[in-house]
Amino acid sequence: MTVTPLYLAIDFGSQSVRAVIFDNNGNVVLKHQRYPLKYLHPEQGFVEQQPVWFYQQVAICCQNLQLLALAQNLDLSELRTLGITTMRNTLFNLDANGQALRNAIVWLDQRKASNTPTLHWGWRLLFSVANVLKPVLATINTLQGEAFINYIAQHDQHNWQKTEHLLLLSGYITFRLTNHYVDSSANIISHLPFDFKTQQWHKPTSWQFQALAVKTSWLPKLLKVGERLGQLTASAQQELHIAKPLPVIAMASDKACEVLxxxxxxxxxxxxxxxxxxxxxxxxxxxxxxxxxxxxxxxxxxxxxxxxxxxxxxxxxxxxxxxxxxxxxxxxxxxxxxxxxxxxxxxxxxxxxxxxxxxxxxxxxxxxxxxxxxxxxxxxxxxxxxxxxxxxxxxxxxxxxxxxxxxxxxxxxxxxxxxxxxxxxxxxxxxxxxxxxxxxxxxxxxxxxxxxxxxxxxxxxxxxxxxxxxxxxxxxxxxxxxxxxxxxxxxxxxxxxxxxxxxxxxxxx
Incomplete structure (x- = not known):
C-alpha cells in the first residue's frame, strides 16, 4: 500500500489565520480558516491584541482540521511535520516565565516613539560629518521612531523593565508549540537589531543596538529555513488535537512563503x-x-x-x-x-x-x-x-x-x-x-x-x-x-x- 506523506502548514496573516494539510504533491487535503480577525484599538491608530488570542486562533484552526478529518473519514496518521508563516513586525514582550506582560502590537499599528535612545557620540559624529552618510542618520531616526520597542520603553517603562524575552508572532507561536525561545532567521522582518545580509543578530556594539531599546539576552536563537525548531509539547498536542509530537520546521515570513x-x-x-x-x-x-x-x-x-x-x-x-x-x-x-x-x-x-x-x-x-x-x-x-x-x-x-x-x-x-x-x-x-x-x-x-x-x-x-x-x-x-x-x-x-x-x-x- 502506497503511503502519502502529509504536512501541516499554518499561515497567520493580517486578516485571517488558516491551517492547511497538504500532501507531497501540493494538493490541499484539508483546510480551515478563521476570518476576519478582530483587533483591539484602545486609541486611534493603535492596533493590538492579547498574546494568548493569537495562539488560540491557531489552536481552533487545528482543532477544526481534526473535526473535518473525522467527518470525512480521513486518516491523518501520515502527518509528518508542521511549519508556520506569519505576518511581520508584530511584537510580544514576555517575562522570565514566558508570561505575556502586555498586549502584542500588530504591524498595522501607527504609534511612534518620540523619545528614543541616543547613539554613542562616535556614531553620531561619523554620520553627521561624512556627507555621504548623512542620509543614514535620517533613516536611523525613522527606524527609531517606528520601532515598537522604543515606544514601549518610553510609554510602558514598567513592562519594558520586566521584559526577558522579545518575540515576533512567529517566535511566539513557536514558543507556545515547543516551549523554546527560537525563530527562523527568515522571519525577522521588524525594527530589531537584525543583520538582513548575514541573517543573524547584530553585534552588541553595533549602532543598531544603540538605536533600539533592546537587550541581547531578550532575543531568540535563530535557525535557518528547513531546520528543526523543536517539536510539539504534550500540552500543545492536546490543545491542537494532534495525536503525535510533530517536529516544527523553520520557515520564513508570509510574503516569502507566498513568493515560493x-x-x-x-x-x-x-x-x-x-x-x-x-x-x-x-x-x-x-x-x-x-x-x-x-x-x-x-x-x-x-x-x-x-x-x-x-x-x-x-x-x-x-x-x-x-x-x-x-x-x-x-x-x-x-x-x-x-x-x-x-x-x-x-x-x-x-x-x-x-x-x-x-x-x-x-x-x-x-x-x-x-x-x-x-x-x-x-x-x-x-x-x-x-x-x-x-x-x-x-x-x-x-x-x-x-x-x-x-x-x-x-x-x-x-x-x-x-x-x-x-x-x-x-x-x-x-x-x-x-x-x-x-x-x-x-x-x-x-x-x-x-x-x-x-x-x-x-x-x-x-x-x-x-x-x-x-x-x-x-x-x-x-x-x-x-x-x-x-x-x-x-x-x-x-x-x-x-x-x-x-x-x-x-x-x-
Missing amino acids: GAGCYRAGQLHISLGTAISVTLLNDKFIGPKAFYPAYPSLVPGLYLTEVMLPHGLNVLSEFIQRHATELQFLTDTFTYTKGQSTSIEHLIELYLAANNVTARDLVFELSKFDQVTNYQQGFVNLTSHSIFEQYVAIQESVVNSINTALKQLLKRVQCSVNKLVITGGGANSRRLLQAISEKTQRTVDKPEVTEAGTLGVAIILAMQDKQYSSIAEAVNSMCAETTVYTPVTISTLTRSTGKNDTNSEQK
Whole structure:
C-alpha cells in the first residue's frame, strides 16, 4: 500500500489565520480558516491584541482540521511535520516565565516613539560629518521612531523593565508549540537589531543596538529555513488535537512563503501580491534593498534575497469603497444568476456588471495618495460630476494599477533588471479585469497560478523538501505548484502550463 506523506502548514496573516494539510504533491487535503480577525484599538491608530488570542486562533484552526478529518473519514496518521508563516513586525514582550506582560502590537499599528535612545557620540559624529552618510542618520531616526520597542520603553517603562524575552508572532507561536525561545532567521522582518545580509543578530556594539531599546539576552536563537525548531509539547498536542509530537520546521515570513508558493524560486523572477497590502517583490541574488539604506529581506531559497516594495495602499481602498456603498450595490445579488462553484462575492458581482455594461472611468481620476486624508471619498476624485459608483470604482481600480506600475518601474531601475513576466497571487488575483489591466499597463505577461493557498503551499514545499521528498527547490516547485493562467497585454490567453516549466522570465544585468 502506497503511503502519502502529509504536512501541516499554518499561515497567520493580517486578516485571517488558516491551517492547511497538504500532501507531497501540493494538493490541499484539508483546510480551515478563521476570518476576519478582530483587533483591539484602545486609541486611534493603535492596533493590538492579547498574546494568548493569537495562539488560540491557531489552536481552533487545528482543532477544526481534526473535526473535518473525522467527518470525512480521513486518516491523518501520515502527518509528518508542521511549519508556520506569519505576518511581520508584530511584537510580544514576555517575562522570565514566558508570561505575556502586555498586549502584542500588530504591524498595522501607527504609534511612534518620540523619545528614543541616543547613539554613542562616535556614531553620531561619523554620520553627521561624512556627507555621504548623512542620509543614514535620517533613516536611523525613522527606524527609531517606528520601532515598537522604543515606544514601549518610553510609554510602558514598567513592562519594558520586566521584559526577558522579545518575540515576533512567529517566535511566539513557536514558543507556545515547543516551549523554546527560537525563530527562523527568515522571519525577522521588524525594527530589531537584525543583520538582513548575514541573517543573524547584530553585534552588541553595533549602532543598531544603540538605536533600539533592546537587550541581547531578550532575543531568540535563530535557525535557518528547513531546520528543526523543536517539536510539539504534550500540552500543545492536546490543545491542537494532534495525536503525535510533530517536529516544527523553520520557515520564513508570509510574503516569502507566498513568493515560493507562486512558483518563484529563481533570481530575476518577479512576484506581485494583491492583498490588503500590495507588494512588488523581486527574487535577487544580490543584496539590494528597494532604495538606499533599506535592506533586502530573507527568502526561502538559499542564496537569494527579496527586494521588495510595499505600496502604501492596497486593495483595502476598493474594499473600503464597497463597504461605503454596500446598500447601493445590493441590487447586484438579484441581477446575476450563478452556476455551481461560481463566486458570489460582491467583488465578483461588480466584475460581472462592469463587463456586461462595458463600464469605463471616462475622464474620472482618483488620487490614491488622498485615501487616508479624506473622510468623504468624493474629495479624492478629480473631474467628478455625474459619474456612477461603478465608474468611480473603475477609477479607483485604475489608480491602484498605476501605483503598481510606478512601483515596478522604480524597483527595476533600482536593481537594474529587465523583467518580461509578472507572477501575481493574492485575493486581488481573482479579478480577471484587474490582472488584464496590470498586463496592459505594464506591457508584460501576467501569470496567475491557479492556487488559493500560495503562502501555505510555500510552507508545504519546504516541509516536503525537509522530509526528503524532493532533492531540489526546482523539483519540488515543478511537482507541487499549480497550473497557471496567462494574461497578455493584448488579450486574455486560455493557455495554461505548469508553473516551474519555464527556465527564466527575466534577465539580471
